Amino acid sequence: MKSISKYMFSLIRRFKRNQSGSIISLIAIAIVPMITIVALGVDISRAYMVKSRLSSALDAASLAGGRAFYLDHRDDDIHMLFDANFPSGYLDATLSNLTIDVDLDEETIYLFRTATIKTTFLQLIDIDELTVSAEAEIHRRKTALDLVLAIDMSGSMTYGAPGGGTRIEAARAASHVLLDTLFGSDATKEYLTIGLVPWNSKVNVQIDGTTYDSDLNYSTPVPSFDNPLTGVTQSEVFFADNSPVPFLHEPDPDWQGCVYARYLDDANDNNDADIYDGLTTLTDGEWRAWEPIGPEGEPVSGGTCTGSVNGSECIPCLSHGITPLQNTKSVIEDAVDDLIYPTGATNIAGGLGWAWRTLTPPTPFTEALEDPAVERTRAIVLLTDGAQVGGNGDAYKGVLGIGSSARANMDARLRDLATEIKSSGVVIYTIQFAYNNSSLQSLMKDVASGPDSPYYHYAPDRDSLETIFLEVANHVSELRLSK
Template identity: 25%
Template sequence: MPQTLHALRRWLAAFGSDTSGNIATIFALASLPLVGFVGAAVDYSRANSVKTSLQTALDATALMLSRDAATLNSADLQSKASNYFKAMFTRADVANVAISASYTTSGGSAVTVNGSATVPTEIMTIMGYNAMTVSGSSTAKWGSTRLRVALALDVTGSMASDGKMTALKSATKNLLTQLKAAATQNGDVYVAIVPFNKDVNVGRSNYAATWIDWSDWDDDNGSDVSSTTCTTTKTGKNGQSTKKCSTSTTWVPDNHNTWNGCITDRDQNYDQLVDVPTSTSVTAPSKLWPAEQFDSCPAQMMGLSYNWTSLNSLVDGLQPVGNTNQGIGLVWAWQALVGGGPLTAPSKDANYKYQEIIILMSDGMNTENRYSTSQTQIDKRMYDSSKSGSGTCANIKSSGVTIYSVQVNTGGDPTSTVMRNCASSTDKFWMITSATALNGVFQAIGTNLTQLRVAK
């Protein structure tokens, strides 16, 4: 390019010194705009190449900074930004390279990197333009979509075999670690845990709550109390007294404070919904959650929280016992996301987007719910393909919640059709045949939920 520039200058100088005629002078003057346009195209093309390289380096710098931006002060953030950028932007044909970086948590965590450079011109300098400035900006955002994750975990008796309970605890705690690391501030990630077998445990301390239906519990828990009633009457001329006594037996329910916290399925079709009982539930008892004194009551569920210590402690205390009712675990995981009864769903900040997730893990087929011991009938409460996919799963997905389902199949069972259909898409269903594989599946789900988004 310099040789071309020198040749052009010599050619213009020759025109300027030529006195052989007016035509040459006129042609030289007329050529100046043409030369300017050609020069501008050449210099702009070069500047555009520099801008492309600049933008690529800015994108890479923003993404690199996002890894530890939350732990850096302004000076360190700026220093790392400069070092990252210089390592990737190696154009020797520019000058006055400047870069700045900033970190914010408003509306989600984000790193923004701005950069500029001066590109010397080669041809346009003839027209008085000695340099062109190019600039760019890149933003790496994460946490702008907040996560709310509900884990519906099978803790039935079969989880005691093949190392499944041990694997579940390890995989769940590793997932909690992933989710915790994805939060840059409290509230970015909430997690709920719902252990289930045939029932779920909402906590015995709720025995005085108005959302509980005690009718069946009162019928099943109590004792017969005998009472004797005597009456005295006077008979005969002498007014002799006659005493007659009768004994009756009355069923007296136990005090509700002896309840163990177990809840069974609601009346149909509220067993597939998250409608919250209200003050009118006295006249609509099917909305209430029925108490049950189930001897194999699972560990108490925990609603949405970022108390990672308590969440891990709950996982440590899980014990395998009871039969399988995936539907009740699923609907209570959904209840955890929307709130109601013993569970509180924190309010949402309008500055954020929210992604709501249910992860359903089970190691077997459905065996028992409040109404049946038929797998087919229990499965239909979850997902009924004969009715265009109605049921709990369909209701959850239509509400905007994403369902991941994981079948841990160490016993040679067939693939669970209901769990596969329940997942939001085919890539969100896993069927694994070893307990140890559970950790990899949970890790893959966690990675999917927490990966960064780059926005330009």
């Protein structure tokens, strides 16, 4: 540019000395800046287009890397998405090596790249090439995540899973994929809490791993209310020493840990609280506690079971209790590994309802923070391998029907429950495993927060189940561009 300026000043001096009035001199003075303007316009426009494409490609690549942050193919995904958005040979640009800096502690990915183009007109003024650069940085958003796994523990989970092993073994392996993705290499995680609710025809509401001792039962005074089962006014509720769940009456000495749904067989929805969270006062009823199931046991002489509701209380309460929300990876891993004794029938509404109560801060479970310091996501991952069936020993006392005849009533309760949960802001992911049934598919799509991926999934085999759990884990870890 300096030589151009000297040349132009030289022309101007000669023009001032020249008295001939020739128009050629005027043209000679004007042509150099005209060429310069055209050169700048064409070549800089090309450079701007390259820089814009470079920035967009880096943004897309960083998002891909963020989604696969802890996976072996993370860098491959970054390169693939960059190449897809910046085609080879675009405007004849030459690219530098892509810089990928990953900070595992801060969960951040930084990308940087330059692109160089050969000039066309600017070569006339000795500028042979132009180089532009772009960068992108992405990190996992600092949001709180409260998540509950609601895992089907009905008897069919002992069946073989396509791909090897049993269905419950496949569910355990897939759950570990989710936990590894969310926790990464950390033993604990700030703003991350995870709980576990195993379920079959009912839910064991004891804290998992604890032992019930009826000698430690106690009662607590509460404002007077009418017991919805007896109609009698009472001013106390009862507790077992190993559960935060209040009871309408004291559990028996051999109570196994399960409770009935808060449902009355009187064709009046206004006094049923099975689809609601926490302690509930309804138009025609007050549910300040739950009714404990029991005593339960193996069939005795004559084919009946002790403590039967309709003469055949033969569906056992699971030995697995609830793992409340907590943020230590090993605790939830141990609880998942302990899921080894599936038994009984399928009551999806029971499992989903107690997952919701475990997830939210109102009583009975209060581990979730009422008002976290950052934005929070609440989610339930619900896995089942079968359609709902009723039974005398289920949480509904068999009043919704026995076997598949109960399905219509149970599915209706489940849909109503899911509507309440989603309206409270909780995200529901449903996973239909191994059982390819169109009616169950329709139900699970309705229960989920959306009818398709990432909210509803069908997993035909073990490998696809692990892939789905990975997708769910990545989806709940929302991302945002920080630059």
